[in-house]
Amino acid sequence: MKLLFITQKVDKNDDLLGVYHEWIKRLALEFQLVSVVCLYEGEHDLPSNVKIYSLGKEKFLDYEKPNKFRYILKFYKHIWSLRNEYDSVFVHMNPEYLILAGPLWKLLRKNVLLWYAHYHNSLKLRVAVFFTNKVVTSVKEAFPFDTRKIVVLQQGIDVHKFTPKDKEDVISTENKIKILFVGRISPIKNVDILVKAFNLLVKKYHNLHLNIVGVPGENDMEYFKQIKDEVKALEIEKEVSFLGKIPNNQTPEIYNSNDIFVNLTKAGCFDKTTLEAMASGSVVLVSNDAFNNIFDARLREKLIFKERDVLDLSSKIENLINTPREDMMIIKKEMRDIVVKKHSLDGLIDKLSYVLKE
Numbered sequence: 600m601k602l603l604f605i606t607q608k609v610d611k612n613d614d615l616l617g618v619y620h621e622w623i624k625r626l627a628l629e630f631q632l633v634s635v636v637c638l639y640e641g642e643h644d645l646p647s648n649v650k651i652y653s654l655g656k657e658k659f660l661d662y663e664k665p666n667k668f669r670y671i672l673k674f675y676k677h678i679w680s681l682r683n684e685y686d687s688v689f690v691h692m693n694p695e696y697l698i699l700a701g702p703l704w705k706l707l708r709k710n711v712l713l714w715y716a717h718y719h720n721s722l723k724l725r726v727a728v729f730f731t732n733k734v735v736t737s738v739k740e741a742f743p744f745d746t747r748k749i750v751v752l753q754q755g756i757d758v759h760k761f762t763p764k765d766k767e768d769v770i771s772t773e774n775k776i777k778i779l780f781v782g783r784i785s786p787i788k789n790v791d792i793l794v795k796a797f798n799l800l801v802k803k804y805h806n807l808h809l810n811i812v813g814v815p816g817e818n819d820m821e822y823f824k825q826i827k828d829e830v831k832a833l834e835i836e837k838e839v840s841f842l843g844k845i846p847n848n849q850t851p852e853i854y855n856s857n858d859i860f861v862n863l864t865k866a867g868c869f870d871k872t873t874l875e876a877m878a879s880g881s882v883v884l885v886s887n888d889a890f891n892n893i894f895d896a897r898l899r900e901k902l903i904f905k906e907r908d909v910l911d912l913s914s915k916i917e918n919l920i921n922t923p924r925e926d927m928m929i930i931k932k933e934m935r936d937i938v939v940k941k942h943s944l945d946g947l948i949d950k951l952s953y954v955l956k957e
Contacts, residue, residue, distance in 0.1 A: 600956055601632040603678070603685035603709075605696050609651055610641025614813070615783070617847025618871065619691065621757055623649060625944060626689075629952040634684055636677050638670070652677045674699065682707055687955045689714065694727030701730025712955060716741040716754075718867020733954060737942075740889040741869040750954055755947030756874045758939050763880025763931070764855040774806065776920060779857035779881070781812040781850065781872045782864075785819040789863035789886075789907055790826055796913040798833045804920060809839045810857060812850075854879035859919055862887065865906055874942050877934040882927065884915050893937060898930070 604623060611620040620643055627633045627646045640653035654673050659665045678700050687710040690696050697713060704711050713731045715724065720743035728734055728746055736742045737754040778797060782788050790811065801807045815823035830839045845853055850872075854860065860876035866888035873890075876883050886906040891899060901918065904911040922930075 600630055600687065601685045602626060602630040602634070602955060603681065603688045604633055604635045604691070605688065605693065606635065606637050606691040607693060608639040608641065609635055609637045609643050609653075610639065611643055612846040612848065613641060614844045614846060614850075618757075620645070620847075621760075621944065622755065622948070625948040626952065629948065630955075632684060634681050636674065652681070671699065678703065686710065688712065689951075689955060690727075690731075692717070694721075694724045697727035697730045698723060701727065705730060710955065710957070716869055718743055718865070720744055735951065735954060737869050737871075738889050738892070740866045740887075740892075743867065752950045752954075753947050754869065754871055754874050754942040755944040756871065756878050756938050756942050757944045758878050758935075761851050761854065761875045761878040761938075763935065776804065776807050776859070777857040778807065778809045778859045778861060778916065779812065779853065779876070780810070780861055780863075781845075781853065781876075782862070782870060783819070784811070784813050784815040784823050784826065786822050787864060787868065788813075791822075791829065792863055792907050792909055792912060793861055794826060794829055794833075794839070795909045796916065797839070798835055799909070799913040800916055800920075801835055801838050804917075807838060809835075810842055810853075811839065812842045812845050812853060814844050850875065851879060854881050857881060859884065859916060861885075861912070861916075863907075863912075874938050878938040880931050880935060882919055882930060883934065884912065884919070886912075893941075898933065901930070 606619060608616040609620060611617050623633060623635060624645055627649050631648065633649045634652065635649060636652045638654045639656040640651055641657060654670045656665060688704055690713045692715060694713060711731050713727060713734045715734060716737045728748060731748060733750050734742065734746060734748045735750045735752050737752065739751050742749055780790060780793055784790055797809045830836055854876050860881040860883045862870055862873045862883065862885045864870055864887055869887065869889050873883050873885055884902055884904055886904050890903055894902060904915045
């Protein structure tokens with residue numbers, strides 16, 4: 600069978616979307632031909648049976664506003680000229696492409712799947728779902744409404760890439776304890792809550808350090824400024840590092856060099872970074888209700904904090920700091936086992952390929 604993969608960006612070095620380069624590579628092992636239509640083509644290293652067709656955003660500078668009508672025309676050109684080169688269509692996180700091409704794909708009798716894993720509901724998404732054969736997602740909580748078309752697969756973490764390194768399996772109060780956030784800096788990520796919780800602890804534990812990896816989007820610059828201003832006002836500038844963008848292929852090293860990973864998003868934002876950290880042997884703290892179905896009762900009590908609750912988060916971090924070595928080793932192993940058994944990339948590609956070939 601032949602596959603058409605529609606995605607935003609093909610760039611193995613991108614900090615947010617670089618992971619999907621590996622999805623394409625793995626799908627190429629399952630299909631005779633994989634044609635990828637993307638908005639932006641960056642650096643890639645893909646098998647010979649993968650063909651990339653870019654809409655050309657990479658030709659524009661960041662401050663330039665390209666002609667969206669030209670993108671649409673180019674998109675139609677690709678999906679029509681390639682119509683005999685694919686049997687199934689896989690649209691990744693961009694329902695607008697289904698609004699544009701859904702009627703055509705129905706006429707052509709293509710098997711159309713949409714991957715969507717985000718809490719945001721919209722009329723655009725509902726229209727897109729109408730034109731799909733199935734909608735696939737990572738966990739039930741990551742899709743915003745009920746539909747008979749939904750198929751819950753899993754998240755896809757490369758457990759060979761994200762793996763623990765040899766390091767001390769205990770958080771010591773004598774050495775530097777590094778707390779990590781990875782993600783886009785925006786209000787939905789609640790980075791301000793992490794800064795406040797960290798501030799409560801750093802007064803007591805002088806060996807703490809907070810690393811914030813990520814950058815704000817265009818609409819979140821004011822929020823980012825507020826975060827930096829608060830760090831300055833609290834006089835913890837030496838204890839907080841803003842590391843900016845980190846290429847996806849460097850993130851395993853980031854996880855391995857930190858002790859506690861904190862994710863502050865709510866249910867519906869099932870961030871893959873949390874699972875990457877778990878696979879890498881970091882201890883994770885989350886406020887996402889979806890983890891109630893992933894952790895057992897003991898882990899839920901220890902690792903899930905109340906959403907936007909500064910005191911609860913700081914209490915959970917302090918509890919980890921003082922957890923005995925043997926218990927920390929057990930938690931780390933359990934978390935990696937969860938990812939290996941239920942959210943590995945190998946498992947996802949097997950399930951996704953099966954649905955695409957139905």
